[in-house]
Amino acid sequence: MSEAAISAEGLVRTFGDVRALDGVDLDVPEGTVLGLLGPNGAGKTTTVRVLTTLLRPDSGRATVAGVDVLKHPDKVRSLIGLSGQYAAVDEYLTGQENLQMVGELYQMSAREAKARAKELLEWFNLADAAGRIAKTYSGGMRRRLDLAAALVVRPPVMFLDEPTTGLDPRNRMALWEVIEQLVAEGTTLLLTTQYLEEADRLAHDIAVVDHGRVIARGTADQLKAQIGGERVEVVVTDSAALPLAVDALSPYAIGEPTVEPHTRRITVPVTGGARVLADVIRELDAREILIHDIGLRRPTLDDVFLSLTGHVTESDEAVAETESPEAETATSRKKARV
Amino acid sequence: MTATTLTTGAAPRQIRGGVVGMLRDSWVVAKRNLRRMTRIPEIVVFGLMQPVMFVLLFTYVMGGAIAVPGGDSNAYKQYLMAGIFAQTVTFAVAGASAGIAEDMTKGLVDRFRSLPMARSSVLVGRTIADLVQTAFTVLVLAIVAFIVGWRFNNGFLKALGAFALLLLLGYAFSWIGALIGLSVRSPEAATSAGLIWLFPLTFVSNAFVPVSSMPGWLQAVAYWNPFSATVQACRELFGNPTGAPTNSWPMEHAVWVSIGWSLLIMAVFSYLSVRKYRSATA
Known part of the structure; x- marks a missing residue:
């Protein structure tokens, strides 16, 4: 069995009366993509938040890249990239400044961070807008900038929470291509999506989540069968x-x-x-x-x-x-x- | 997207431990917040207008009607400025609380929390940027005060000491703002929650009128108000009139009481804020 890049066992998290996670089990083999599908409030985002150290579960265990999420959250943070549901970029910084800041917070030197930011902006077709503040960007551009921020270091494990929500079809396709390339180069990816088409195209494996539980698991073909x-x-x-x-x-x-x-x-x-x-x-x-x-x-x-x-x-x-x-x-x- | 392949990028590296790593990360965040201020100069400008207006209103409108015990007609102007300086630095609360609440709602706090950076750096970086803004505001205010006739009479070094006490108080208060920003749900709520309690706090003090004119029970509150200690200390260091002499202990040891209060507020609220930050959910 190949090493699981992400694994979770019995994750439970309640918010008041709501059991947002009711015993989530997951494992994602290295170099594969797991698509997390589910309706609103099913627990997709909560699962991502637990695995990215943003939220502590009430019970359960999880490891990312072999590191215990609850015991060594700092170590996990240096191994992951996260692009959340909304484009988390600073509107009043330029594209270049946004990425450079993230690079420096990933503990790069200022010079390294600057070079990497420039490279990412080019790759995401944002080079022309590099010196403009992000407030002037379109929705698609912000999304791309946000995804670029998750790629400042090449993390072995990435979490993308509804990465293409709100994008037009052209931008969505373009983003899919980027994601496919990353995976081809060995990144393990956990992707949540509300677009079944997206899961069908990108994910090796799909986990259907509802009411805080994984209710089905398999490849798209297996699930269809x-x-x-x-x-x-x-x-x-x-x-x-x-x-x-x-x-x-x-x-x-x-x-x-x-x-x-x-x-x-x-x-x-x-x-x-x-x-x-x-x-x-x-x-x-x-x-x-x-x-x-x-x-x-x-x-x-x-x-x-x-x-x-x-x-x-x-x-x-x-x-x-x-x-x-x-x-x-x-x-x-x-x-x-x- | 372009057809060229993205290079792998640097290998992820471990968080730097200790104070040095924390300070470095904080400086990255502070730089970001300072940049924002230059992009939204309205915030800095409006932050200046309120205290400048207070200086002018109190000097020319109310100044004539308020008498400082043992002083002439010019005395109130001299008396007032320390109070306005102190009120101005505590308004740093609003900047910190609104800024942090905005970062929470925009998802930036989530981004920061998922990065391998020191946990306290987002807040330290924010409060440092606010401190820089406060220092700038105080400088402009001091120039305006000088133009309307305020003077310091005990020498440059003591005046600097007074400004240091003011900035320390402002820095301590910005940690209260940090906690408020992490606790409320919207930047708008954070702004009002950051300001509303400052009015009673700054008015039930020696900032604008001599405490001796207040009812007895309120006098005790005003003398022990952390705010009063700093105002009193500044008046002493500036060589401005302090109103009637009092045998209240905090007023007799104003410099030390001011430092003590500021350090205490900073310790308590930075502890609470960092704890809150760790578990913050947007």
Whole structure:
């Protein structure tokens, strides 16, 4: 077994009546990425805070790079890089000054810190803004500056708490590339995210956290396999045709079909892949049922998340809140399905 | 992002132990706070306006109406300045508390706490920067006071001693500000929480009016007020009028009582602040 770069055992932390961490166990092998997925308040950030020495757990043990977090927090701090949920940069210092300060606090000499800051700014495409105060930076630039600060020394273990939250797709992709490069060079990474796509792309292993516990663990594929296989999704043109369509699909179904009247959508679990899809299309055609859309779907991490936690991810919830009541009903129906 | 590869960077290194490491880290943080002050000069300017206004208002508006026992019409002006100096240095509380509260809400305290630096350095660096700002404010104030007619009469060295006592008091009070900043949830709350109790503290003292005019029970409070000791000590060192002689012990040993109070406040509040900082959560 390779040495675990991060390991945690039975972490418990309560805030008043709330058990933010209720026995979290984790281990991240050296050189790998663990994606910590969970809804708001699941305990992701609290876990990161404990592992980065910002918060003491009520009970449990943790080591980072082989060093006990509770016994030698100072030593741990010299081995980690942290980029928190909000870009923690000094708005009134320039990009250069921000990074130089962090370098000096990582115990570099002033000259070393200066050179490193310059190098990082170039790498993060901030060289042109190096002499401007961070207050004038865009959200994406601040995020990059914050991530650069976590990389002033090349720490063997990094913690990124929702690193791409609030970034536009272009900046998100760019940041992913940086993260991939770091990992390729041997950095161990613990990443929390609310974007399932991000975990799918970056993480070797995923731990789903809910109510302060790790409720599932595995690779993205393993987790997807856990909740079953593929399904055919049909959207009919006329909602009156829904019962007919269900009838037509039932011979191919290996489980209960789900019907969403609002969206005129039927989902049936199937096996057999594209061949089944072709059969289904022929069957519907033969019965003269008009279809608006049809497709074969494999489970996404979204589905995994939904089936494990019983609720949608934060981003979906936020959407549901802002949409019409109808959309909310659709969401709850979606919940009922799994 | 550019296509070039980022070099590995320096290997992470261990925290430097001891006082030297602490002072070095504190200086890095102090530099950062001083830089901020040059970027937001409004803070320094408004910090100056209030005491300068007090000097002018008390000298020209109230000065004529307040009589210092045993003094002529010029005496109040001479009497007043030490009080305004002392009040000004204690306002360093607001700077420290607002600054630290802001660092907490912006996530900077989390960043600092995750770095291999001395635990007390964020607070020491903050209070040192505030001390520099206070020294600057006092210097400008002394010039304004000199222009309106205030003088020190016991020589330059004793006057310097008085300013040293003032800065010591201001430094001690900025630790109270640090604790407030770590305890409240927003910079706005920190500013008011940092200032509100300073008014009774500075007014129930010998700073603006002679204590002998207060009711007896309040006199006792005013004489033992840490603030009064420093004001009295400064008046003695500046050679300014001190009001009616009193047989109150802290007033008779004002210099030592002032130093004692400042050191005591510093010890208690730096201990409490550093302890709070270790467990601070944004």
